[in-house]
Amino acid sequence: MLFPNLANKIQDTFQRLRGKGKLTERDLDEALREVRLALLEADVNFKVVKGFLSSVKERSLGHEVLKSITPGQQIVKIVHEEMTKLMGGGVSRLEIKETPACIMLVGLQGSGKTTTAAKLARHLSKQHRPLLVAADIYRPAAVKQLQVLGESLSLPVFSMGEANPVDIARASREKARKEGRDLILLDTAGRLHIDEAMMQELQDIKEAVKPAEILLVVDAMTGQDAVNIAGSFHERLGITGVILTKVDGDTRGGAALSVKAVTGCPIKFVGLGEKTEAFEPFHPDRFASRILGMGDVISLVEKAQATLDTEKAREMEKKIFSKTFSLEDFKEQLQQVRSMGPLDELLDMIPGAGKMNKAMKNIKVDEKELSRIEAIINSMTPGERQNPEIIGNSRKRRIAAGSGTRVQDVNQLLKQFTQMRKMMKQFGDMGKGRRGGKKFPF
Ligand SMILES: Nc1nc2c(ncn2[C@@H]2O[C@H](COP(=O)(O)OP(=O)(O)O)[C@@H](O)[C@H]2O)c(=O)[nH]1
Ligand SMILES: [Mg+2]
Structure with missing residues (x-):
């Protein structure tokens, strides 16, 4: 189940609400109080929670919802719409225009950059000819990891051993041009924490290759931290989107629900497992449906x-x-x-x-x-x-x-x-x- 704790609590609340024939404002308040707790427990940013609930309440009172014959359902519908809006409304697509276009993946160590580079390459290889580029030179196994992933997908991987990452990034453009590759996926090095050396390196790479997209890879398990990390990266690098990984398992959901609202950066993709196919574009409405137990037949x-x-x-x-x-x-x-x-x-x-x-x-x-x-x-x-x-x-x-x-x-x-x-x-x-x-x- 997606965000099991959050989803179960919210679904229980609305089930009780739907079970009642008539709703009073008190019933609504009580339900929203429960939702508020569930969201805070899921590590959703408290300001986001406040704003979200006040729009839900305003709309629920404003449209004579309580007097309708199916008030519970109407409220779920409002919650679904507001939750969708919170996560960015529609799907945020990649901006890939020039050839070769470069997509730079950035993020902390262990967030899933290398895995995500392979997942994204696989996903985009239906319309593009991607070239994976190993620009994480600090961890000896990192280059090898990308090569193994590339091989499993029959996609080329460009590496230059321990050369300077900026040089690798530059050289990869030449390589892509020569080999008719229209998309460069740059796997960069992360650190355990945000530090100046990492940011400087990423900024240098950005200057050198002018990427079409800088996607921040963040681990959804880290909840509010993920949101803070996104804020810092955005301030320094100007990221164009977020890829939320490890949304599988019992992730709490706070990051998915707050990232867009707090940083203004949309989530573009989500990682749902270790395998390269466990990856999909982020559809806010479908996520909201799954959290609210409305299923996601379209994805299925x-x-x-x-x-x-x-x-x-x-x-x-x-x-x-x-x-x-x-x-x-x-x-x-x-x-x-x-x-x-x-x-x-x-x-x-x-x-x-x-x-x-x-x-x-x-x-x-x-x-x-x-x-x-x-x-x-x-x-x-x-x-x-x-x-x-x-x-x-x-x-x-x-x-x-x-x-x-x-x-x-x-x-x-x-x-x-x-x-x-x-x-x-x-x-x-x-x-x-x-x-x-x-x-x-x-
Ligand atoms: N469950 C799960 N594991 C993931 C996901 N993405 C990456 N991982 C795992 O997270 C660990 C770190 O990934 P890696 O790509 O090496 O991170 P990097 O240091 O940012 O390059 C690996 O064990 C991956 O298999 C995901 O979406 N779900
Ligand atoms: Mg890596």
Whole structure:
């Protein structure tokens, strides 16, 4: 769940509000007091909280909301709009015009610059030909880290060992021109704290290459600190946007909700995990929806479209409802779903499911369990995957040993699979009997 503490508290508050038929100004005040506490606990800047709540209250009282037949819903709608506005309104896009354009990534050590450089390169490689540039010369492993990431994405990485970062930045423009690269992503060095040497170096690089964008990478886990850091960098360098990383996990949300309001710099992207695909443009309205438990169906659909092969999905659907559905198909299907991202993150995007997920805390989607299933299927021969019926005791022992599991795990998987296949087959048959040969019974 996105910002679990904040989201749960706010959603509880509004659920209670919606449960009431009529609302008085006192009910509203009480709800807003709860929201205020939740926001402060989430480390949202106190001035931001104050301004936000007063606009919500003003609008709620001004539009005869309380007298309407669905006051609770109306208030949630107002909160959603105000929260969206707070985070910058619409999507803030990158300004990439000249060729090659340079995007400079700056930020403290460990904030996620190097990872983000790779994520951004991957994201932009659909429309551009990016060149990753290693300008962090102080940490010996930093250049290597970028090279490994570049290689995993099949994108070129330019480095000059421990040469002066300003020279590296300059040389990278030549390199990009020569190799027909239209976008330079400059990974710079950070420090543990803001210090003069770092700022001077960044300023020198800025002077030398005149970047189209200077994006500050900040760790969302640091809450209000992230906002202060953004303020300092902006004052000195004039950043054009913020990339908020580590928004996954149990980040409190304060940074996401305050950065724009306090510094005037929009959040342009968010990082949602360690993998290079865990990255997306920041949509304030969708974030607000997720915080308020309204789901984010649009992101979910976009994600599915980007990851799943529709042709394959259709084929799979046909197979699932037929006799030929094998363990091989089952594995492929598992992989397709998993490639969309962590399962609990996907659940979070379905309206209401965030709450449901919370209620079913002990059923938590278990990624390890999925890995085990995959390992077991991997240890089977093609024949066994096609025809699980042939798997006797000695085969079970071999499969368990091969996958590092126990015979009872193999048994459990086979049993579940057989049951599932039977059920699917029934659905399939039911479907066939219906007029028009419609496949789904529901
Ligand atoms: N969970 C999570 N980890 C991240 C994210 N972005 C970066 N990291 C991790 O944060 C650590 C520091 O990242 P790195 O890119 O080396 O930071 P740099 O020092 O600013 O270059 C690494 O372990 C990354 O895997 C993110 O969005 N989510
Ligand atoms: Mg780095």
